[in-house]
Each structure stands twice: as structure tokens, then as C-alpha cells.
Amino acid sequence: MVLKKRIRISKNSLIFLIGFIIVIIAYFGSPLSKVRNINVEGVNDLGAQQIINASKVDDHSVLLHVLIHHKSIAQQTEKKLPSVESVSIKSRNFRDLTIKVKEFPTLGFIYKNGSYYRIIKNGQVLNQKMNAPIGNYPVYSNFGSKRLKQISKLYADLPSNVQTNISEFYNAPTKLNPYRIKIDMNDGNKVVADIRTVKSKLKYYPGMAAQMKKKGVIDLEIGAYSHPYKDKK
Structure with missing residues (x-):
């Protein structure tokens, strides 16, 4: 003989259970459950x-x-935006959300096929077209991927007072020096340098520029000297 046990639910417990279900349904159906x-x-x-x-x-x-799926939402956001290093999501005031973002620093822009593309760590070029560069970042011209990685890393390591004065890097090799580069500065000067030594020499730029009576060229390729632009006749 099999004995069946009957589970007895008190009237008060049943009322509480039904009430709880109604509250849950009402909550998820109301604006209070939504992100504000x-x-x-x-x-x-x-x-x-x-x-x-x-x-x-x-x-x-x-x-x-x-909140339950915050990790997968963060991963989805990072995947869609390669310039984002990390994303975290937290709630506040029970209805509001804070999305905290950490971006990879922008190291400049490269111009190709009529558009600008952002450059981030390790010379990575983001596949996101822009009509014009944003912010005070340099533009890189005529660099291959290997040399672009090298020069953008070099830029990242420069003092901030030098970084903010750089307008554009040009890859300008010659037969005598395949490592030659040119740099347009925001103050109107131009720099000629060697990519292998420019990092250590650019720290002298602010002092050399301050001593120049006229705008001109600062040559850091071999030594370190300057001369004004030639007057156009």
C-alpha cells in the first residue's frame, strides 16, 4: 500500500503567495522595474x-x-567598440545605471582613401571612418603598419608638452637615411629627425623653439640645430 501525504497550505499562506505573485507581476509591468x-x-x-x-x-x-547580465552586456559593448578597454555597470538609486568606461588612449589619426581613422595602442587602426580628426592628436602620413606602430608608440612616450605641439608626422626616408621623418608642429616650426633617435632628442624641442627668433626648421636628424625658413622672393 502506498501512502500519499497531503500537503496542506493554510489560508493565510495561500493569500500571501498569491499576493506576492501579484506584486511581482505588477512590479515588472510597471515603470518602476525599468531603467530610468x-x-x-x-x-x-x-x-x-x-x-x-x-x-x-x-x-x-x-x-x-x-544587473543579472551586466558582464555579458559589458563584453558586448567592448566588442562593438574596439577603442574601449573595459566597461563596468552598476546601479544607483534602485532605478538608475552608471556605465563606467575606460578607453584606450588615442595616439592620433591616419588619413587614407579620403577618410581619417583613429589609432590606438600598438598602432592599431580602428575601422571607423571619420570626416576629420578630433581632439589635439597628430595625423600620420605615409607610414606602413610596422613603422606606424613604432612612431605611434614613440608619440605615446613623449612628454605631454611636446605631444600637444605635434600636428603631423611624415615618413620621409631618403637613400642616405631610410629612417628619416618630418614633423609639423602646431607653433609653426618643422622638425627633421631620425625615428631611431627622435624620442630622446624631442625633449630639447621646447628650449630650442624658445630661442628661435623666427619660425623655421629644427634639424635633429644628426645633431641638433635650427634655421629660419627661407624667405620667398
Whole structure:
């Protein structure tokens, strides 16, 4: 003989269970369960809306769902935006979200086929067309991938007061020196240098430029000297 046990639920417990289910259904069906505000922190070159669009989180998203899947949402955002190093998502005030972003630093832009492309760590060129460069970053011209990686890393290691004065790098090899480069400066001067030694020599640029009475060329290729531009006749 098989004895069946009957589970008895008290009337109060049943009322509580039904009430709890109603509250849960009402909560998820109400605006209180949805994300209210999204605050993006840490963006520099990207716009906050780009981060939000990549995360696919908006005011129709259920906050609890976002918090449960925050790691996969962060990974999805990083994958869509290669210039983003990391993303973290946290809630505040029970209905608001904070998306904290860490970007790879922009090292400049390269111009090709009528568009500009952002360069980040290790000379990586992002596949994102831009009509014009943004921010105070240099443009790189005529560099192959290997040399671009070298020169962009060099730029990243320069003092900030030198970085902000660089407008454009040119790959300008000659038969005598295949490592020759030229640099346009924002103050109107030009620099001629050797890519193998320019990092150590550019630290002298601010002092040399300050001593120049006229705008001109600072030659750092072999030694370190300057001369004014030749007057056009």
C-alpha cells in the first residue's frame, strides 16, 4: 500500500503567495522595474551616446535583467567598440545605471582613401571612418603598419608638452637615411629627425623653439640645430 501525504497550505499562506505573485507581476509591468537614467563615466574621445547604443540598454530595459547580465552586456559593448578597454555597470538609486568606461588612449589619426581613422595602442587602426580628426592628436602620413606602430608608440612616450605641439608626422626616408621623418608642429616650426633617435632628442624641442627668433626648421636628424625658413622672393 502506498501512502500519499497531503500537503496542506493554510489560508493565510495561500493569500500571501498569491499576493506576492501579484506584486511581482505588477512590479515588472510597471515603470518602476525599468531603467530610468543612464550615466556614462570615463569617456574621452567617444560620446556617451555611443556607449549607450553599444550596450543596447535604454529606458525600456528591465533593471534586474541588466544587473543579472551586466558582464555579458559589458563584453558586448567592448566588442562593438574596439577603442574601449573595459566597461563596468552598476546601479544607483534602485532605478538608475552608471556605465563606467575606460578607453584606450588615442595616439592620433591616419588619413587614407579620403577618410581619417583613429589609432590606438600598438598602432592599431580602428575601422571607423571619420570626416576629420578630433581632439589635439597628430595625423600620420605615409607610414606602413610596422613603422606606424613604432612612431605611434614613440608619440605615446613623449612628454605631454611636446605631444600637444605635434600636428603631423611624415615618413620621409631618403637613400642616405631610410629612417628619416618630418614633423609639423602646431607653433609653426618643422622638425627633421631620425625615428631611431627622435624620442630622446624631442625633449630639447621646447628650449630650442624658445630661442628661435623666427619660425623655421629644427634639424635633429644628426645633431641638433635650427634655421629660419627661407624667405620667398
